[in-house]
Amino acid sequence: MAFGALEEIVQECEKTGLPLWKVIMQEDLRERDADQKESMERMETLYQAMRDADEAYDKDMRSASRLVGGDGYKLQQAVENKTTVCGSFIGKVMMRAMKMGECNACMRRIVAAPTAGSCGVIPAVFLTYEEEFGESKERMLQALYVAAGIGQVIASRASISGAEGGCQAEIGSASAMAAGAIAWLRTGDAGCAMHASAIAMKGLLGLACDPVAGLVEVTCVKRNVIGAVNALTSADMACAGIRSVIPPDEVFDAMADIGKLLPSSLRETGEGGLAATPRGRQIARDL
């Protein structure tokens, strides 16, 4: 059985003395009866696919509704012209998250991480961090195991589906996964990683899934940006020694509870929230 609690993973790290990523990988190998080489190659393929998708961004592509496209390029220009308030690093993270969300909406090839709608968060954080801090690819792949392990626990305790838990289950989960991975890269500390993920999730609790016309466009694409930036600020908090008052596993349980309390109109049905605004309805009618 894969880990059902972050607490179990931390305990396993303490018991075995193994690094966090390895504990997560080994449990998965045992579960799937797979070998390490196969697993590492698969992870590398995923990371390469994220990189390829980022590089294949085309500013002229447009989505089915024609509402999505070109915004990643606008951010790229802002970064290049040094006009972003957030500076170059965060500017690039925002740009990549936006680009990937747009690629998804425009039927390009992406990596669901954990879902297609939230596919921009992890690559934006990972690719930009690798570039900015000169991290090795090997370590980035290890950090992807950390992210995936956190995602596994979220999926088992709560959900990674917008139809079940709202956007908090998609963008919230992606953000928590990325936050934990970055905190681990910076400290090597399992506990710190878990608190980073908890802080990230807490910041996005309650986020509704209210896409206009039910499409993975408005406002899924832009929420990838907030998910990515939130991951970095959460990692910074945890690395500075700040801890989530509510234990990480309990934060995920709260996410599950909130998901159950959300009416179905705010769980991917395209009926409530932004989808129900006059403009949202107009867009749906015009499709």
Place this chain on the structure above:
Amino acid sequence: MNLFDILGPIMVGPSSSHTAGAARIGFVGYRLLGETPVKAKIELHGSFASTGKGHGTDKALVAGLLGMRPDDIRIPRSFEIARERGMAFDITSVYLKDVHPNSVRLTLTGKSGKVCTMIASSLGGGRIKVCSLDGIEVSFSGEYPTLIVNNEDKPGCVTRVTSLLSQRGINIATMQLYRDTRGGEAVMVIECDQGVPEPFLQELKALDGIEKVTYLNMEEE
């Protein structure tokens, strides 16, 4: 869920359920028919019918029927490719009783005249389930090498098949039995842990009481 259910699949967007799952359903249909259809009737149910168009569900299904997998970058151009390859298709809405909201009924005709009808559902994360095949209720995902054995509903058929499997060292992961009426047509759906080689499929087909054997292995090229 394993690690690669969380990260991945690599897929063409925008939606794992409405695009990747739809492409996979189409691909399973293509494999079950055993050839590219010359004619495909595609009937969308529930959320596939209401929001499918904006998610490219229609394009993804057609792409799958042409043998494309969910990460094939040609998915957005599948209608065009279908025309080039001479696959006529017709997409409509339908109400299907007691199925998942993301479901579709496919009626496929091959060049050889072979016809295959299936109902399948997209369950999320790109995973799917075939719920009905040629009018008989079934349940399989395509995640394992799968044998679909049509047989006479008579004593001994199941034993003959399972003992042959065990003799050839193939472990059964799951097995389900279905039939339309007592003594009529019956179907065994066997999900295996290992791939089933071609010579062994011939042996299965030759068994007493076996009418048809369809083999689905999504991993094979």
